[in-house]
Amino acid sequence: MSVLAGVVGFRGYSGQELVSLLERHPHAQPVLMEHRADSEDRPRPLRFRAPQRIPSTPEAVHQAGLDVVFLATPPEVSMELALPLLEAGAKVIDLSGAFRLRTAENYRRWYKEEHTQPGLLSEAVYGLPEFYREAIRGARLISNPGCYPTAASLAIRPLVEAGVVDLDSGIVCDAKSGVSGAGRKPSLKTHFCEVTENLSAYSILDHRHVAEVLQNAGLEESQFSFTAHLLPIHRGILETIYFRAPGIHSSEELLTIYEKCYAHEPFVRLYDAGGIPSISAVAHTNFCDIGVKFDAATGRAVIVTVIDNLVKGAAGQAIQNMNLILGFGETEGLL
Amino acid sequence: MSVLAGVVGFRGYSGQELVSLLERHPHAQPVLMEHRADSEDRPRPLRFRAPQRIPSTPEAVHQAGLDVVFLATPPEVSMELALPLLEAGAKVIDLSGAFRLRTAENYRRWYKEEHTQPGLLSEAVYGLPEFYREAIRGARLISNPGCYPTAASLAIRPLVEAGVVDLDSGIVCDAKSGVSGAGRKPSLKTHFCEVTENLSAYSILDHRHVAEVLQNAGLEESQFSFTAHLLPIHRGILETIYFRAPGIHSSEELLTIYEKCYAHEPFVRLYDAGGIPSISAVAHTNFCDIGVKFDAATGRAVIVTVIDNLVKGAAGQAIQNMNLILGFGETEGLL
Amino acid sequence: MSVLAGVVGFRGYSGQELVSLLERHPHAQPVLMEHRADSEDRPRPLRFRAPQRIPSTPEAVHQAGLDVVFLATPPEVSMELALPLLEAGAKVIDLSGAFRLRTAENYRRWYKEEHTQPGLLSEAVYGLPEFYREAIRGARLISNPGCYPTAASLAIRPLVEAGVVDLDSGIVCDAKSGVSGAGRKPSLKTHFCEVTENLSAYSILDHRHVAEVLQNAGLEESQFSFTAHLLPIHRGILETIYFRAPGIHSSEELLTIYEKCYAHEPFVRLYDAGGIPSISAVAHTNFCDIGVKFDAATGRAVIVTVIDNLVKGAAGQAIQNMNLILGFGETEGLL
């Protein structure tokens, strides 16, 4: 028997990925939830039917008997829809940044606007299962992590917690993402001719996602320098992370810290010392791969971490969260 | 001494290419002509100044002393601006489809709208120098050819004129273009994620450019099947042309027809029999390259022709036309 | 309970795709079969183990108890390995061109070399399930179709059989493929810098795959003109097919012919008249999508057909064949 999972924002890239993952999930099936016509549908082949469609109203959710609703929407739409949907009895998994920061002040600081549902901030559980699995299981409202912070937090937090990073000289995270991270809405920035054969840096030192990494890894803003870049690829993120680790003697020592932390994690993969993952290793998967390079002579370390921004960075992680809150096996539909 | 060449639509891809070619031209310099703010400018480095800017009005043209104005604009804007600019004393080279077809009826048939300046149709000279060089030299209004028709006409017309094509079985022209041919205005069609790792066919059997090829090569619509495809590249067109040539015995025979026609053309290049050009051979150049393959056993021929849609297919050819009407060497600024 | 499926050539793109499909198959698991070290393995993450490896010898096949062996190898290797593997008791599914043509003469004509196992040609069953499903079920040796012929045959054969194509004026098939179709072996032709921002035509009128299409659709060589092109994408094929259909009056009439033929096919999808599929619609799937455009005024038709060359054009179709010969549901592991 299948649960019904609504998807608001199903025409966007994260929404499409969610629908596609749900169509292959053994215990769930997608329901498309219309919310303001945003763009045209793709042509559908004859005989191969699209999933059921309903409005994104509490009544429709109630009537259709949805168990869970995914919000693949901008923050302002998520703030508008979350409470009514929760009250209609659905679990809500929000893929926007609306509920990721713990305080309304912090939201205002990074999103440059007022939070319209501050009352939900304390209830929302940050959906990074590797760190918050137990809280997720009991949650009613999940805030699915941002794509950049997913990779950065998985790479950085274990090392900061282990106390091996020289925080005085700080951590540099140079992040590169495929274009789907910028959404499906057409703009000059995402025009093919502006992106192909190009690379551009953006949100230098002031990307919204920085706040999440600081929160996850317990860092001060002055300790973490982050720049985002737009890669001429569809999907995938690679982050190159630099820091000093004065007490460390080898790549293996850093790997051991990760191994202790992730030994039983189904979606975090490590490599032998010197083995460095690339984006293609994780494309179309829910894995986060981590590689380590350490220069013993000078105490400098580099971590390379990769995810698919639409899977572990968005829809796949959302499904992982759904599996946890609905009591399915955590990897169902994701391997 | 330099002439002043105005460019309306300088933010589009053809317009940018025009400005860039004019900046390197030994006898001309560009003047940017504002016509309705359409999109943001790119950031300009300090100390490296943009060209002069003026409005796209007859008064400004007169006052600035422009010798020629390029219209890198949609047909409706070209129809609006051409006459006032001509009356202000400038030569006009229009890159849109507004003045390419000889009759208002034909325009209505292919562009699905009324021509608002039918009186200019008989005056406009079709700017394909390889066929209409003398008429171009004396023209006041040049209609610069479409990108697809430039390549197709150069490949097809000599063979049709030589009478070697079996027109009963017809000519197939399978055309593929880079995304810049679709313009700089953002749309879902040109979104990076929709184009990369993709190929799509469009305007099957009913592309506007077909009318130009029929006109140039003296063909009936039933004799010419044309499909356009959107390639995941910035610039370049390749057309693969199929027909039967019952009286021909070898690739060399077909090549001889081309050589006779293009022996003195500076921008048409041929290859040894079996030598087939690819898009990269002509990217960023004003060349049209043509390769030939003939199967003597069955009488079937294939022609492959390539151009850069922004150069020989637009801005480069426009400069070639400017050189002709202003009496410069035809290849100035283009080699 | 799982069957064991050996893969020779597991480092190539078709081989990798096979291994990846088998890892997700509910009733099969892959065994890597070494045959001459050809290239390096990719780095594997810790804790995530590669499948079992055995030599590609009959003894190893026997000892490991393989039920089926896939040959993702060049024709000469397939000719060398097929018989010993069959004699060791395995079903063999060959992805090369070795056993696709029915006679050794035809093989010599198109592959320019002698067939070394002509005795197997009559036994090999051509693995295009949409046309030869019953023969496949009982086969011991399957010859998996070429990528281009899979799409072309599915598009052309129903129309030729229905008698609607004007064969005198002939069929043009303009085919475009991603680079993975050229194999993983490095060469200048597949160097990134030679492919990106480029398009090139190759094997004009003399591609080996032509022979398969003629055989499947019952055409003469003079009736079928085929040119292949190398697209700057990883995977996917689009073929644009032109012909005249003098007795047809509408796109719908052509669609009806396809619908009759493919109404119960799980992997062939049709579109409403005018709906034209693009490569991204089938990437990473085993579908073949077909769209139709007909010009009633002149009797000209264009068919656009797309597949993923690594899935329906290679590994996916091979799994589909495995499902048939081993009695699994035909779509198992492919949806």
Added chain:
Amino acid sequence: MSVLAGVVGFRGYSGQELVSLLERHPHAQPVLMEHRADSEDRPRPLRFRAPQRIPSTPEAVHQAGLDVVFLATPPEVSMELALPLLEAGAKVIDLSGAFRLRTAENYRRWYKEEHTQPGLLSEAVYGLPEFYREAIRGARLISNPGCYPTAASLAIRPLVEAGVVDLDSGIVCDAKSGVSGAGRKPSLKTHFCEVTENLSAYSILDHRHVAEVLQNAGLEESQFSFTAHLLPIHRGILETIYFRAPGIHSSEELLTIYEKCYAHEPFVRLYDAGGIPSISAVAHTNFCDIGVKFDAATGRAVIVTVIDNLVKGAAGQAIQNMNLILGFGETEGLL
């Protein structure tokens, strides 16, 4: 009157770019110098002739009367050819790493092999005109800088010299390059399918080019962390550089340092504070563009610098050096 400029290694990407720049140079023309057949020529159109060809021997150089020879060759070939060509009377501009480091010890340390011409190391002048213009004018042997070090040195050296960088916490340079930087020789690393839709890090903390940056900017190895990445583009480099500048108060202050240094440089371009260049801004040009972002609250700075690796990073800079040693205007043939 033109000088004759020989090019050894004219089939590689830097060599092709050199030939193409020389063909457009007002005072020079290229001569192709054969040195061991390395790969096939591209097809050449009829009537459009390739440049003259001679062997890469001293006799041929003498006989042809070459004024200058460019070595677009691996270091071992450059070490072999430089002395004989100098003795034949030609100026030599070497694009390899053979003569970039000042001592044979340093060469051994970074290139992992013995230098075979240590006697030339003291004579060779490092060809970065912005820093060593006067020495270049009088040189006989120029060592053209590496692509990564060109961008990094232009961005870093002025700031280090001005004393504003906190060297204790160090400089991070995260560098990304197009594939042409890896050369034209086919390999799995440069196979289209391995590069497209991918990004990979390589030479983490131990790239050979690091030694040049240290030398140019007067840094210790422990002060400079460098990682290279392979972008899915043909040409172009972007480097994102992170450091702390405790005494600085604004982006404008950093810009002022650059402006003082580069006010009269024809090929270095700066942007208004916050204006960040991307690769497309410099593709196919000899410019190095630099943008600045400073966070006053925390004292952290980010510099983004871009060049075309084949132009300012190789062939263009080599032409700039040729212009200097032969007394031409420094920008001839480069604007």
